[in-house]
Amino acid sequence: MANITSNTESQRLTFWEKIYLPEIAKGLSLTFRQMLKPSFTRQYPEERWNPEGSYRGRPVLVLEEDGERCVACGLCSRVCPALAIEVRAAETEKDKERYPEKFEINMLRCIYCGFCEEVCPEEAIVMSKDYELVFGSQEEGILGKEKLLIPVAQLQDRLEFLRQWR
Amino acid sequence: MSLTNLIVIFVQAGILVNMMLMAAAYMVLAERKIAAWIQNRVGPNRVGPWGLFQSFSDVFKLYLKEDIVPAAADYKFHALAPVIAIGVAVTTYAIIPFSAPLLELDGVQYGLAMAPNMNIGILAVLAMTSVGVYGVALAGWSSNNKYSLMGGLRSAAQMISYELSMGLAVIGVVLIAGSLNLVEIIQVQTRGVWFVFLQPLGFLLFFITALAETNRAPFDLPEAEPELVGGYHTEYSGMKFGLLYLAEYANILASSAIMATLFLGGWDVIPFVDDSTILGFAPNSLPMVLLGHVAFLSKSFALVFVFIWIRWSLPRFRYDQLMNLGWKVLLPLSLVNVILTALGVLLFD
Numbered sequence: 429m430a431n432i433t434s435n436t437e438s439q440r441l442t443f444w445e446k447i448y449l450p451e452i453a454k455g456l457s458l459t460f461r462q463m464l465k466p467s468f469t470r471q472y473p474e475e476r477w478n479p480e481g482s483y484r485g486r487p488v489l490v491l492e493e494d495g496e497r498c499v500a501c502g503l504c505s506r507v508c509p510a511l512a513i514e515v516r517a518a519e520t521e522k523d524k525e526r527y528p529e530k531f532e533i534n535m536l537r538c539i540y541c542g543f544c545e546e547v548c549p550e551e552a553i554v555m556s557k558d559y560e561l562v563f564g565s566q567e568e569g570i571l572g573k574e575k576l577l578i579p580v581a582q583l584q585d586r587l588e589f590l591r592q593w594r
Numbered sequence: 595m596s597l598t599n600l601i602v603i604f605v606q607a608g609i610l611v612n613m614m615l616m617a618a619a620y621m622v623l624a625e626r627k628i629a630a631w632i633q634n635r636v637g638p639n640r641v642g643p644w645g646l647f648q649s650f651s652d653v654f655k656l657y658l659k660e661d662i663v664p665a666a667a668d669y670k671f672h673a674l675a676p677v678i679a680i681g682v683a684v685t686t687y688a689i690i691p692f693s694a695p696l697l698e699l700d701g702v703q704y705g706l707a708m709a710p711n712m713n714i715g716i717l718a719v720l721a722m723t724s725v726g727v728y729g730v731a732l733a734g735w736s737s738n739n740k741y742s743l744m745g746g747l748r749s750a751a752q753m754i755s756y757e758l759s760m761g762l763a764v765i766g767v768v769l770i771a772g773s774l775n776l777v778e779i780i781q782v783q784t785r786g787v788w789f790v791f792l793q794p795l796g797f798l799l800f801f802i803t804a805l806a807e808t809n810r811a812p813f814d815l816p817e818a819e820p821e822l823v824g825g826y827h828t829e830y831s832g833m834k835f836g837l838l839y840l841a842e843y844a845n846i847l848a849s850s851a852i853m854a855t856l857f858l859g860g861w862d863v864i865p866f867v868d869d870s871t872i873l874g875f876a877p878n879s880l881p882m883v884l885l886g887h888v889a890f891l892s893k894s895f896a897l898v899f900v901f902i903w904i905r906w907s908l909p910r911f912r913y914d915q916l917m918n919l920g921w922k923v924l925l926p927l928s929l930v931n932v933i934l935t936a937l938g939v940l941l942f943d
Contacts, residue, residue, distance in 0.1 A: 452908065459907040463631040471639075 481589030484542045484555040487533060491577040497552035500528035504544035504553055512537035513544060533576060535561060536569040545590075554586050598699050606708045610687050618843040619649035621898060628899070629906045656836035664738055664829050671736035676830070676837035679729030683844035686722050689715055690851045691776045693861040693886035694878055706887065715776035716764055719852055720757070723807055726845065727753045730809070730816070730826055733838065737829035745825025748913055749809055749816030755920035756806035756813075762928035763799040766935040767856045780860035787866055788859040792938075795931045797857045799924060801900075804849040806920065808842060811905035815913055850897035851890070858893045861886030 444450050470477065479485065490497045500517035518529035544553050556578060563569040580587075623645060627637035638645035663672055691710035695703035712718060727750050734746010767789050771779040783789055790797045806813040817825040827838050854860060863869050863885055875882040911919070 455907050456903060459632045459903065462634060463628070465634060467631070467635050469635045 479557045479559070481585035482593075483557055483559075484540050485558045486535065486540070486556055486561060487538065487542075487544055487553055487576075488556045488558070488578040488583070489531065489573065489576045490552050490554060490583060491579050494522070496527070496573075496577055497550045498528050498531065499524050499526045499550055499552070500531075501526070501549065503547045503549065507543045507547045508538075509541060509543065510537040510539045512539075528573070531573045531576060532570055534570045535563070536566060551587070551590070554583055554590070556583060556586065599702065602699065602704050603708065606704070606706065607688075609706065610708065611684055614684060614687050614844050614847070615840065617847055618840040619653055621843045621847065621902075622652065622839070623649045624898070625902050625905075628902045632903075632906045653836060656833050659832040661832040661834065662829075667738040667829065668736045671732045672829070673834070675729050675733035675736060676834045676841065677729075678732065679726060679841035680837050680844065682722050682726040682729065683841045683848060686719055686848040686852075687844075689718055689776065690848065691715075691780060691855060691860060692890055694883050696880070696883050705883075711775060711777050713773070713775045716768065716774050716779070716852075716856070719848075720761055720764065723753075723760075723845075724757060726807075729838075729841070733830070734826035737826070739829050742826050742828045745816040745828070749826060752809070752813060752816065752916060752920070753807055755917060756803040756924070759799055759920065759924040759928040760803035760807065762925070762932055763796045763803065764856065766793050766796040766931050769932070769935050769939050776855055776860075780855060780862065783859040784862045784869070788857065788862070790857040791865075793857065793931070793935065795927065796935070797853070799928050799931065800853060800857065802924065804853065805901065805904065806916070808845045808849055808901075810842075810846065810901060812908040812910050813916055814905075815910060815916065846898060846901050847894065850894040850901065853897055854890060854893035858897075861890045863889045 438446070500515050502515050502517070505513040505515045512534045514530065514532045514534075515528050516530040517526050519525065520527040540555070542555050545555050623638065626648075627645065630637035638648040641648040641651050663669055688708040689710065689712060690707060692706040695705035697704045730753070731746050731750040734742045734744075734749065737743070767779065768774055770789060770792060771782045773779065773782075779789075805811075809816055815825075817827060827835055830838060859865065864872060869885075870877045870882065873882070873885070875885075
């Protein structure tokens with residue numbers, strides 16, 4: 429029962445296949461031809477990848493001419509699965525009446541799911557294309573409003589994607 | 595032994611050891627680049643132009659690493675094993691005939707090779723590779739680690755099994771050349787044809803056994819990561835690991851150089867014709883000797899390229915398949931090779 433005696437590899441292969449040398453030569457010629465083909469490597473710091481509109485990078489606040497769109501409703505903070513967003517509201521003279529006095533996203537907790545963008549009623553927080561995040565310490569990983577406000581002109585790809593597919 | 599003789603020996607040793615270490619370091623880079631090209635990517639290209647200084651940064655990194663020795667390991671042998679491995683690798687370089695002699699001082703001819711005219715040349719090389727088994731076996735045993743032990747034992751068994759076929763493949767060449775002296779072997783090839791044409795089976799056998807001797811894929815089970823976590827060099831870190839690694843590449847270059855000597859005509863530039871008459875230089879003149887050096891090194895490096903190419907193309911042998919190949923296939927084939935060569939020499943000479 430242990431030793432197989434019929435239909436062994438020795439019986440299935442022809443003589444030339446059994447000595448393996450022609451097969452080895454075919455394999456070697458394949459790898460040699462691959463050496464002569466071009467490579468697909470991106471030379472990273474010089475050539476960066478530019479994502480499409482559908483890419484979910486880090487969440488940012490939309491900055492229009494007279495300030496942020498955010499009304500500090502707190503929905504993004506409530507829906508965030510990782511509890512990464514903290515918002516404190518205050519009163520303002522503008523039409524929207526509320527604005528975020530303090531808006532912090534802890535990038536070390538953020539999981540880039542996009543729920544904050546999905547729930548926001550004002551389209552004030554969107555997932556940008558930024559994927560290169562480097563911090564020197566854990567304190568630097570908690571981004572305040574200054575780092576989060578990005579002008580609306582730079583976020584057009586994502587806003588276009590949301591308009592089309594939401 | 596005059597003073598000039600002694601000085602020349604030191605100078606030759608200095609040049610050869612340096613050359614070996616640089617060549618081994620650059621072979622590591624070459625392996626990474628060639629592996630990358632086979633896999634449709636570029637290898638290291640950041641450290642210098644085309645990554646040429648990568649070897650220096652690798653060796654520098656190894657110097658700066660902490661030397662960790664397992665607490666229960668036998669320290670004397672743990673430290674001795676890389677020394678044996680690299681000592682044997684370097685000693686082989688003294689015998690390799692790089693080219694015809696270049697300088698004449700005090701009536702004695704000196705070239706880059708230290709002792710090429712040894713009348714037991716090829717036998718000394720085989721003896722040195724046999725001693726190299728000790729380096730691997732000691733490394734495996736002294737680490738006090740079951741993976742290292744298995745790797746070391748497998749490697750030692752593999753090297754010993756394939757040495758037989760290697761020796762027999764060499765006998766074919768020695769029968770035709772009539773001498774064990776490496777310079778004599780090359781001169782017979784210069785006057786006639788290269789032995790690769792007279793002994794194709796011998797060349798193939800020597801090549802396969804050289805792959806097994808240097809623990810090189812597809813025979814690299816002793817150091818395969820998925821199987822043995824690194825085999826006999828698992829417990830080595832820092833420069834001791836660097837030495838074992840460099841010794842492996844030095845062995846590859848030495849094996850390629852020996853193959854170039856025995857089968858590809860050594861410093862002979864063009865296969866079937868007499869070089870001096872075709873190229874127009876006198877046999878021992880400077881241009882001819884330099885061309886001989888270039889030819890020898892090109893052949894050796896071409897064979898190194900084939901070693902690297904094979905590693906990244908073929909799957910690894912399982913241990914029982916490896917022993918099966920060594921004893922049941924290569925040994926009979928090498929015996930047949932010796933018999934046929936002996937018949938050939940008897941009938942045609």
